[in-house]
Amino acid sequence: MLDHARNQLLTQVGPGTPMGGLLRRYWMPIAAVSEFEKTNVKPVRLLGEDLTLYRDLSGTFGLVGRLCPHRRADLSYGFVEAHGLRCNYHGWLFEETGRCTAQPYEDAAAPEACFRDKIRIQAYPAATLAGLVWAYLGPQPAPLVPNWEPFCWKNGFVQIVFADVPCNWFQCQENSIDPVHFEWMHANWSMRLRDQTGPYAPRHLKLEFDEFDYGFQYRRIREGMNESDPMWTVGRVCLWPNALFTGDHFEWRVPVDDENTLSVTWAFSRVPKESEPYVQERIPAWHGPVKDPATGRWISSHIMNQDFVAWVGQGTIADRSQEHLATSDRGILLLRKRLLSELDALARGEDPKGTIRDAAINQCVPLPVAERKLLIEGLPLEELARHPVLGRQLLDGYPFQAGQPAEVRAAYEAAMGIGHTANA
Numbered sequence: 209m210l211d212h213a214r215n216q217l218l219t220q221v222g223p224g225t226p227m228g229g230l231l232r233r234y235w236m237p238i239a240a241v242s243e244f245e246k247t248n249v250k251p252v253r254l255l256g257e258d259l260t261l262y263r264d265l266s267g268t269f270g271l272v273g274r275l276c277p278h279r280r281a282d283l284s285y286g287f288v289e290a291h292g293l294r295c296n297y298h299g300w301l302f303e304e305t306g307r308c309t310a311q312p313y314e315d316a317a318a319p320e321a322c323f324r325d326k327i328r329i330q331a332y333p334a335a336t337l338a339g340l341v342w343a344y345l346g347p348q349p350a351p352l353v354p355n356w357e358p359f360c361w362k363n364g365f366v367q368i369v370f371a372d373v374p375c376n377w378f379q380c381q382e383n384s385i386d387p388v389h390f391e392w393m394h395a396n397w398s399m400r401l402r403d404q405t406g407p408y409a410p411r412h413l414k415l416e417f418d419e420f421d422y423g424f425q426y427r428r429i430r431e432g433m434n435e436s437d438p439m440w441t442v443g444r445v446c447l448w449p450n451a452l453f454t455g456d457h458f459e460w461r462v463p464v465d466d467e468n469t470l471s472v473t474w475a476f477s478r479v480p481k482e483s484e485p486y487v488q489e490r491i492p493a494w495h496g497p498v499k500d501p502a503t504g505r506w507i508s509s510h511i512m513n514q515d516f517v518a519w520v521g522q523g524t525i526a527d528r529s530q531e532h533l534a535t536s537d538r539g540i541l542l543l544r545k546r547l548l549s550e551l552d553a554l555a556r557g558e559d560p561k562g563t564i565r566d567a568a569i570n571q572c573v574p575l576p577v578a579e580r581k582l583l584i585e586g587l588p589l590e591e592l593a594r595h596p597v598l599g600r601q602l603l604d605g606y607p608f609q610a611g612q613p614a615e616v617r618a619a620y621e622a623a624m625g626i627g628h629t630a631n632a
């Protein structure tokens with residue numbers, strides 16, 4: 209259990225808070241590039257700040273404050289120009305550095321005053337990588353946007369999936385280092401939701417957690433497994449500071465504010481050998497619902513929706529003074545301890561854990577990947593369909609989140625070289 213003060217320390221993310229300061233040292237995925245095919249401007253809220261993300265007519269992304277410095281109009285209703293974002297109220301124009309580059313009336317009536325030179329809007333760096341738009345809200349110099357190993361893999365179909373989860377980011381991230389929940393929340397609960405009563409999935413018998421530069425590996429032995437199994441030799445990754453990495457997908461828990469989290473999944477599906485070479489022209493993105501409108505209850509049919517049920521169920525901000533941690537929660541303790549010690553390191557002026565500043569390392573940053581060989585080299589379609597992890601969405605549809613649009617399924621099937629499937 210955690211006292212109230214330390215619970216606040218871990219969960220508050222707004223400007224001026226210690227954890228908000230730590231999280232601001234990392235690039236956060238906040239949108240997908242393909243979202244900007246339909247719109248140029250999008251309101252975003254990140255780490256308790258209301259912002260406006262835009263792509264101007266030259267293709268440059270900018271991330272600026274939500275309100276215009278003139279008379280506070282909402283810039284997410286602004287429109288883009290060749291260079292920058294223009295407020296729809298009186299036409300002031302801002303560029304991605306925060307400079308005001310035009311004030312149409314002042315420029316005509318009082319050009320000698322150069323009032324626009326005295327005006328700036330809050331602006332943060334935005335970058336694109338792997339089909340995602342990333343934001344950095346910390347001090348300069350910014351670290352590099354991590355070029356994780358799967359972003360460099362070839363012959364993959366990638367999709368980006370969002371969900372708005374109405375609870376604090378940290379209880380979502382604690383789930384990234386909680387192996388036993390797979391057995392109960394996903395395997396066994398799913399089986400019971402299908403109205404079956406057994407048999408239950410093999411039990412977890414042994415867990416290990418190892419820290420490395422970019423997070424923690426968690427490893428497991430379940431009934432019937434031996435110690436040569438990749439789930440014991442490699443395991444999965446709780447990626448620092450706010451993601452889960454399972455080899456073929458990332459799940460970021462992006463703090464919107466103290467009470468809301470944007471779930472961002474980047475999922476890589478290796479195409480079968482028969483479909484090589486495959487080059488993806490466009491990475492689709494979609495936004496899945498979290499509640500069933502018919503019942504008002506949380507959706508529980510898909511893996512991440514089940515996780516969302518756990519996260520929001522813990523309360524908007526979980527009260528960790530009331531919990532009873534057991535030996536299964538060793539990873540959670542390690543995660544909390546490391547976050548708290550990183551707050552101290554940051555206060556001492558040190559560069560926080562896992563920030564990458566070396567371009568040579570960032571060519572392609574390796575991570576522990578249990579199925580690396582298969583993900584890189586691929587499998588024939590028939591074998592892929594039988595693979596318990598990598599073949600999951602081939603026949604039965606996307607298993608991770610409810611609401612995949614038909615056009616994304618169609619693009620996936622075209623990439624995989626399969627016809628339309630019955631139970632998508």
Ligand code: FES
Nearest residue numbers: 276278279295298
């Ligand atoms: S309020 Fe934005 S230009 Fe006037």
Ligand SMILES: [Fe+2]
Nearest residue numbers: 389390511515
């Ligand atoms: Fe889960």
